[in-house]
Amino acid sequence: MPRYVAFLRGINVGGHFVKKEKLQEAFTSLGFQNISTYKQSGNVIFESDYGNIDEIKKKIGIELQEALGYDVAVFVRNIAQLKEIVESEPFKKQNKEGTSFLVTFLTDVSTKFPVKLPATIPKSTARVISWKGMEVFSETHGGGEGALPNPFLESKLKMKATTRNRNTIREIVEKYGA
Numbered sequence: 369m370p371r372y373v374a375f376l377r378g379i380n381v382g383g384h385f386v387k388k389e390k391l392q393e394a395f396t397s398l399g400f401q402n403i404s405t406y407k408q409s410g411n412v413i414f415e416s417d418y419g420n421i422d423e424i425k426k427k428i429g430i431e432l433q434e435a436l437g438y439d440v441a442v443f444v445r446n447i448a449q450l451k452e453i454v455e456s457e458p459f460k461k462q463n464k465e466g467t468s469f470l471v472t473f474l475t476d477v478s479t480k481f482p483v484k485l486p487a488t489i490p491k492s493t494a495r496v497i498s499w500k501g502m503e504v505f506s507e508t509h510g511g512g513e514g515a516l517p518n519p520f521l522e523s524k525l526k527m528k529a530t531t532r533n534r535n536t537i538r539e540i541v542e543k544y545g546a
Contacts, residue, residue: 369401369415370446371544374428375473377441377530379410386436394435398427406540411532413544421446441528443473447545454538458498458505469534472504472517475527482524489513489520496521506531 374395379386388405391412395403400414418424425444432440459469487496489506494513498505506517518531 369417371415372446374412375443375530376410394431443530450537451541454541468508470506470531472521472529472531474502474529477502489516492516
């Protein structure tokens with residue numbers, strides 16, 4: 369059975385605290401199997417034989433709205449897609465020392481990126497480096513910059529997004545990719 373990861377935006381931040389058991393219960397009610405969370409409850413790993421990622425995302429969004437009482441932006445990728453991100457190594461030409469590399473998941477494919485890349489995020493040293501399909505790649509340099517790419521990209525692209533550290537994605541692929 370194929371394995372997927374749902375990256376949930378805004379879980380356990382901004383007053384929206386959700387226990388992982390409640391999330392697992394919601395995912396179980398959808399017929400998903402082998403459900404677990406990773407590092408934070410906003411990363412839910414599960415198996416499903418639905419096969420259509422858009423349909424899976426829609427089902428999760430509806431169920432979470434009912435279970436939690438508020439909209440949760442849902443970004444679903446299968447393990448093969450995440451493995452491709454890790455293996456493509458979009459950060460290989462970047463300075464590694466003291467840098468965090470981030471992947472921002474988008475809700476839709478953007479056919480044109482509205483900002484010339486690489487682009488420095490205003491009032492910071494954080495930079496958006498590249499973009500491919502439904503993922504945007506950024507680098508930050510500490511000092512609270514880790515949260516900057518998401519609102520910057522949402523404002524420029526006019527769509528919801530959620531950002532994860534590349535190391536978290538790599539760890540998910542290593543742990544759940546077998």
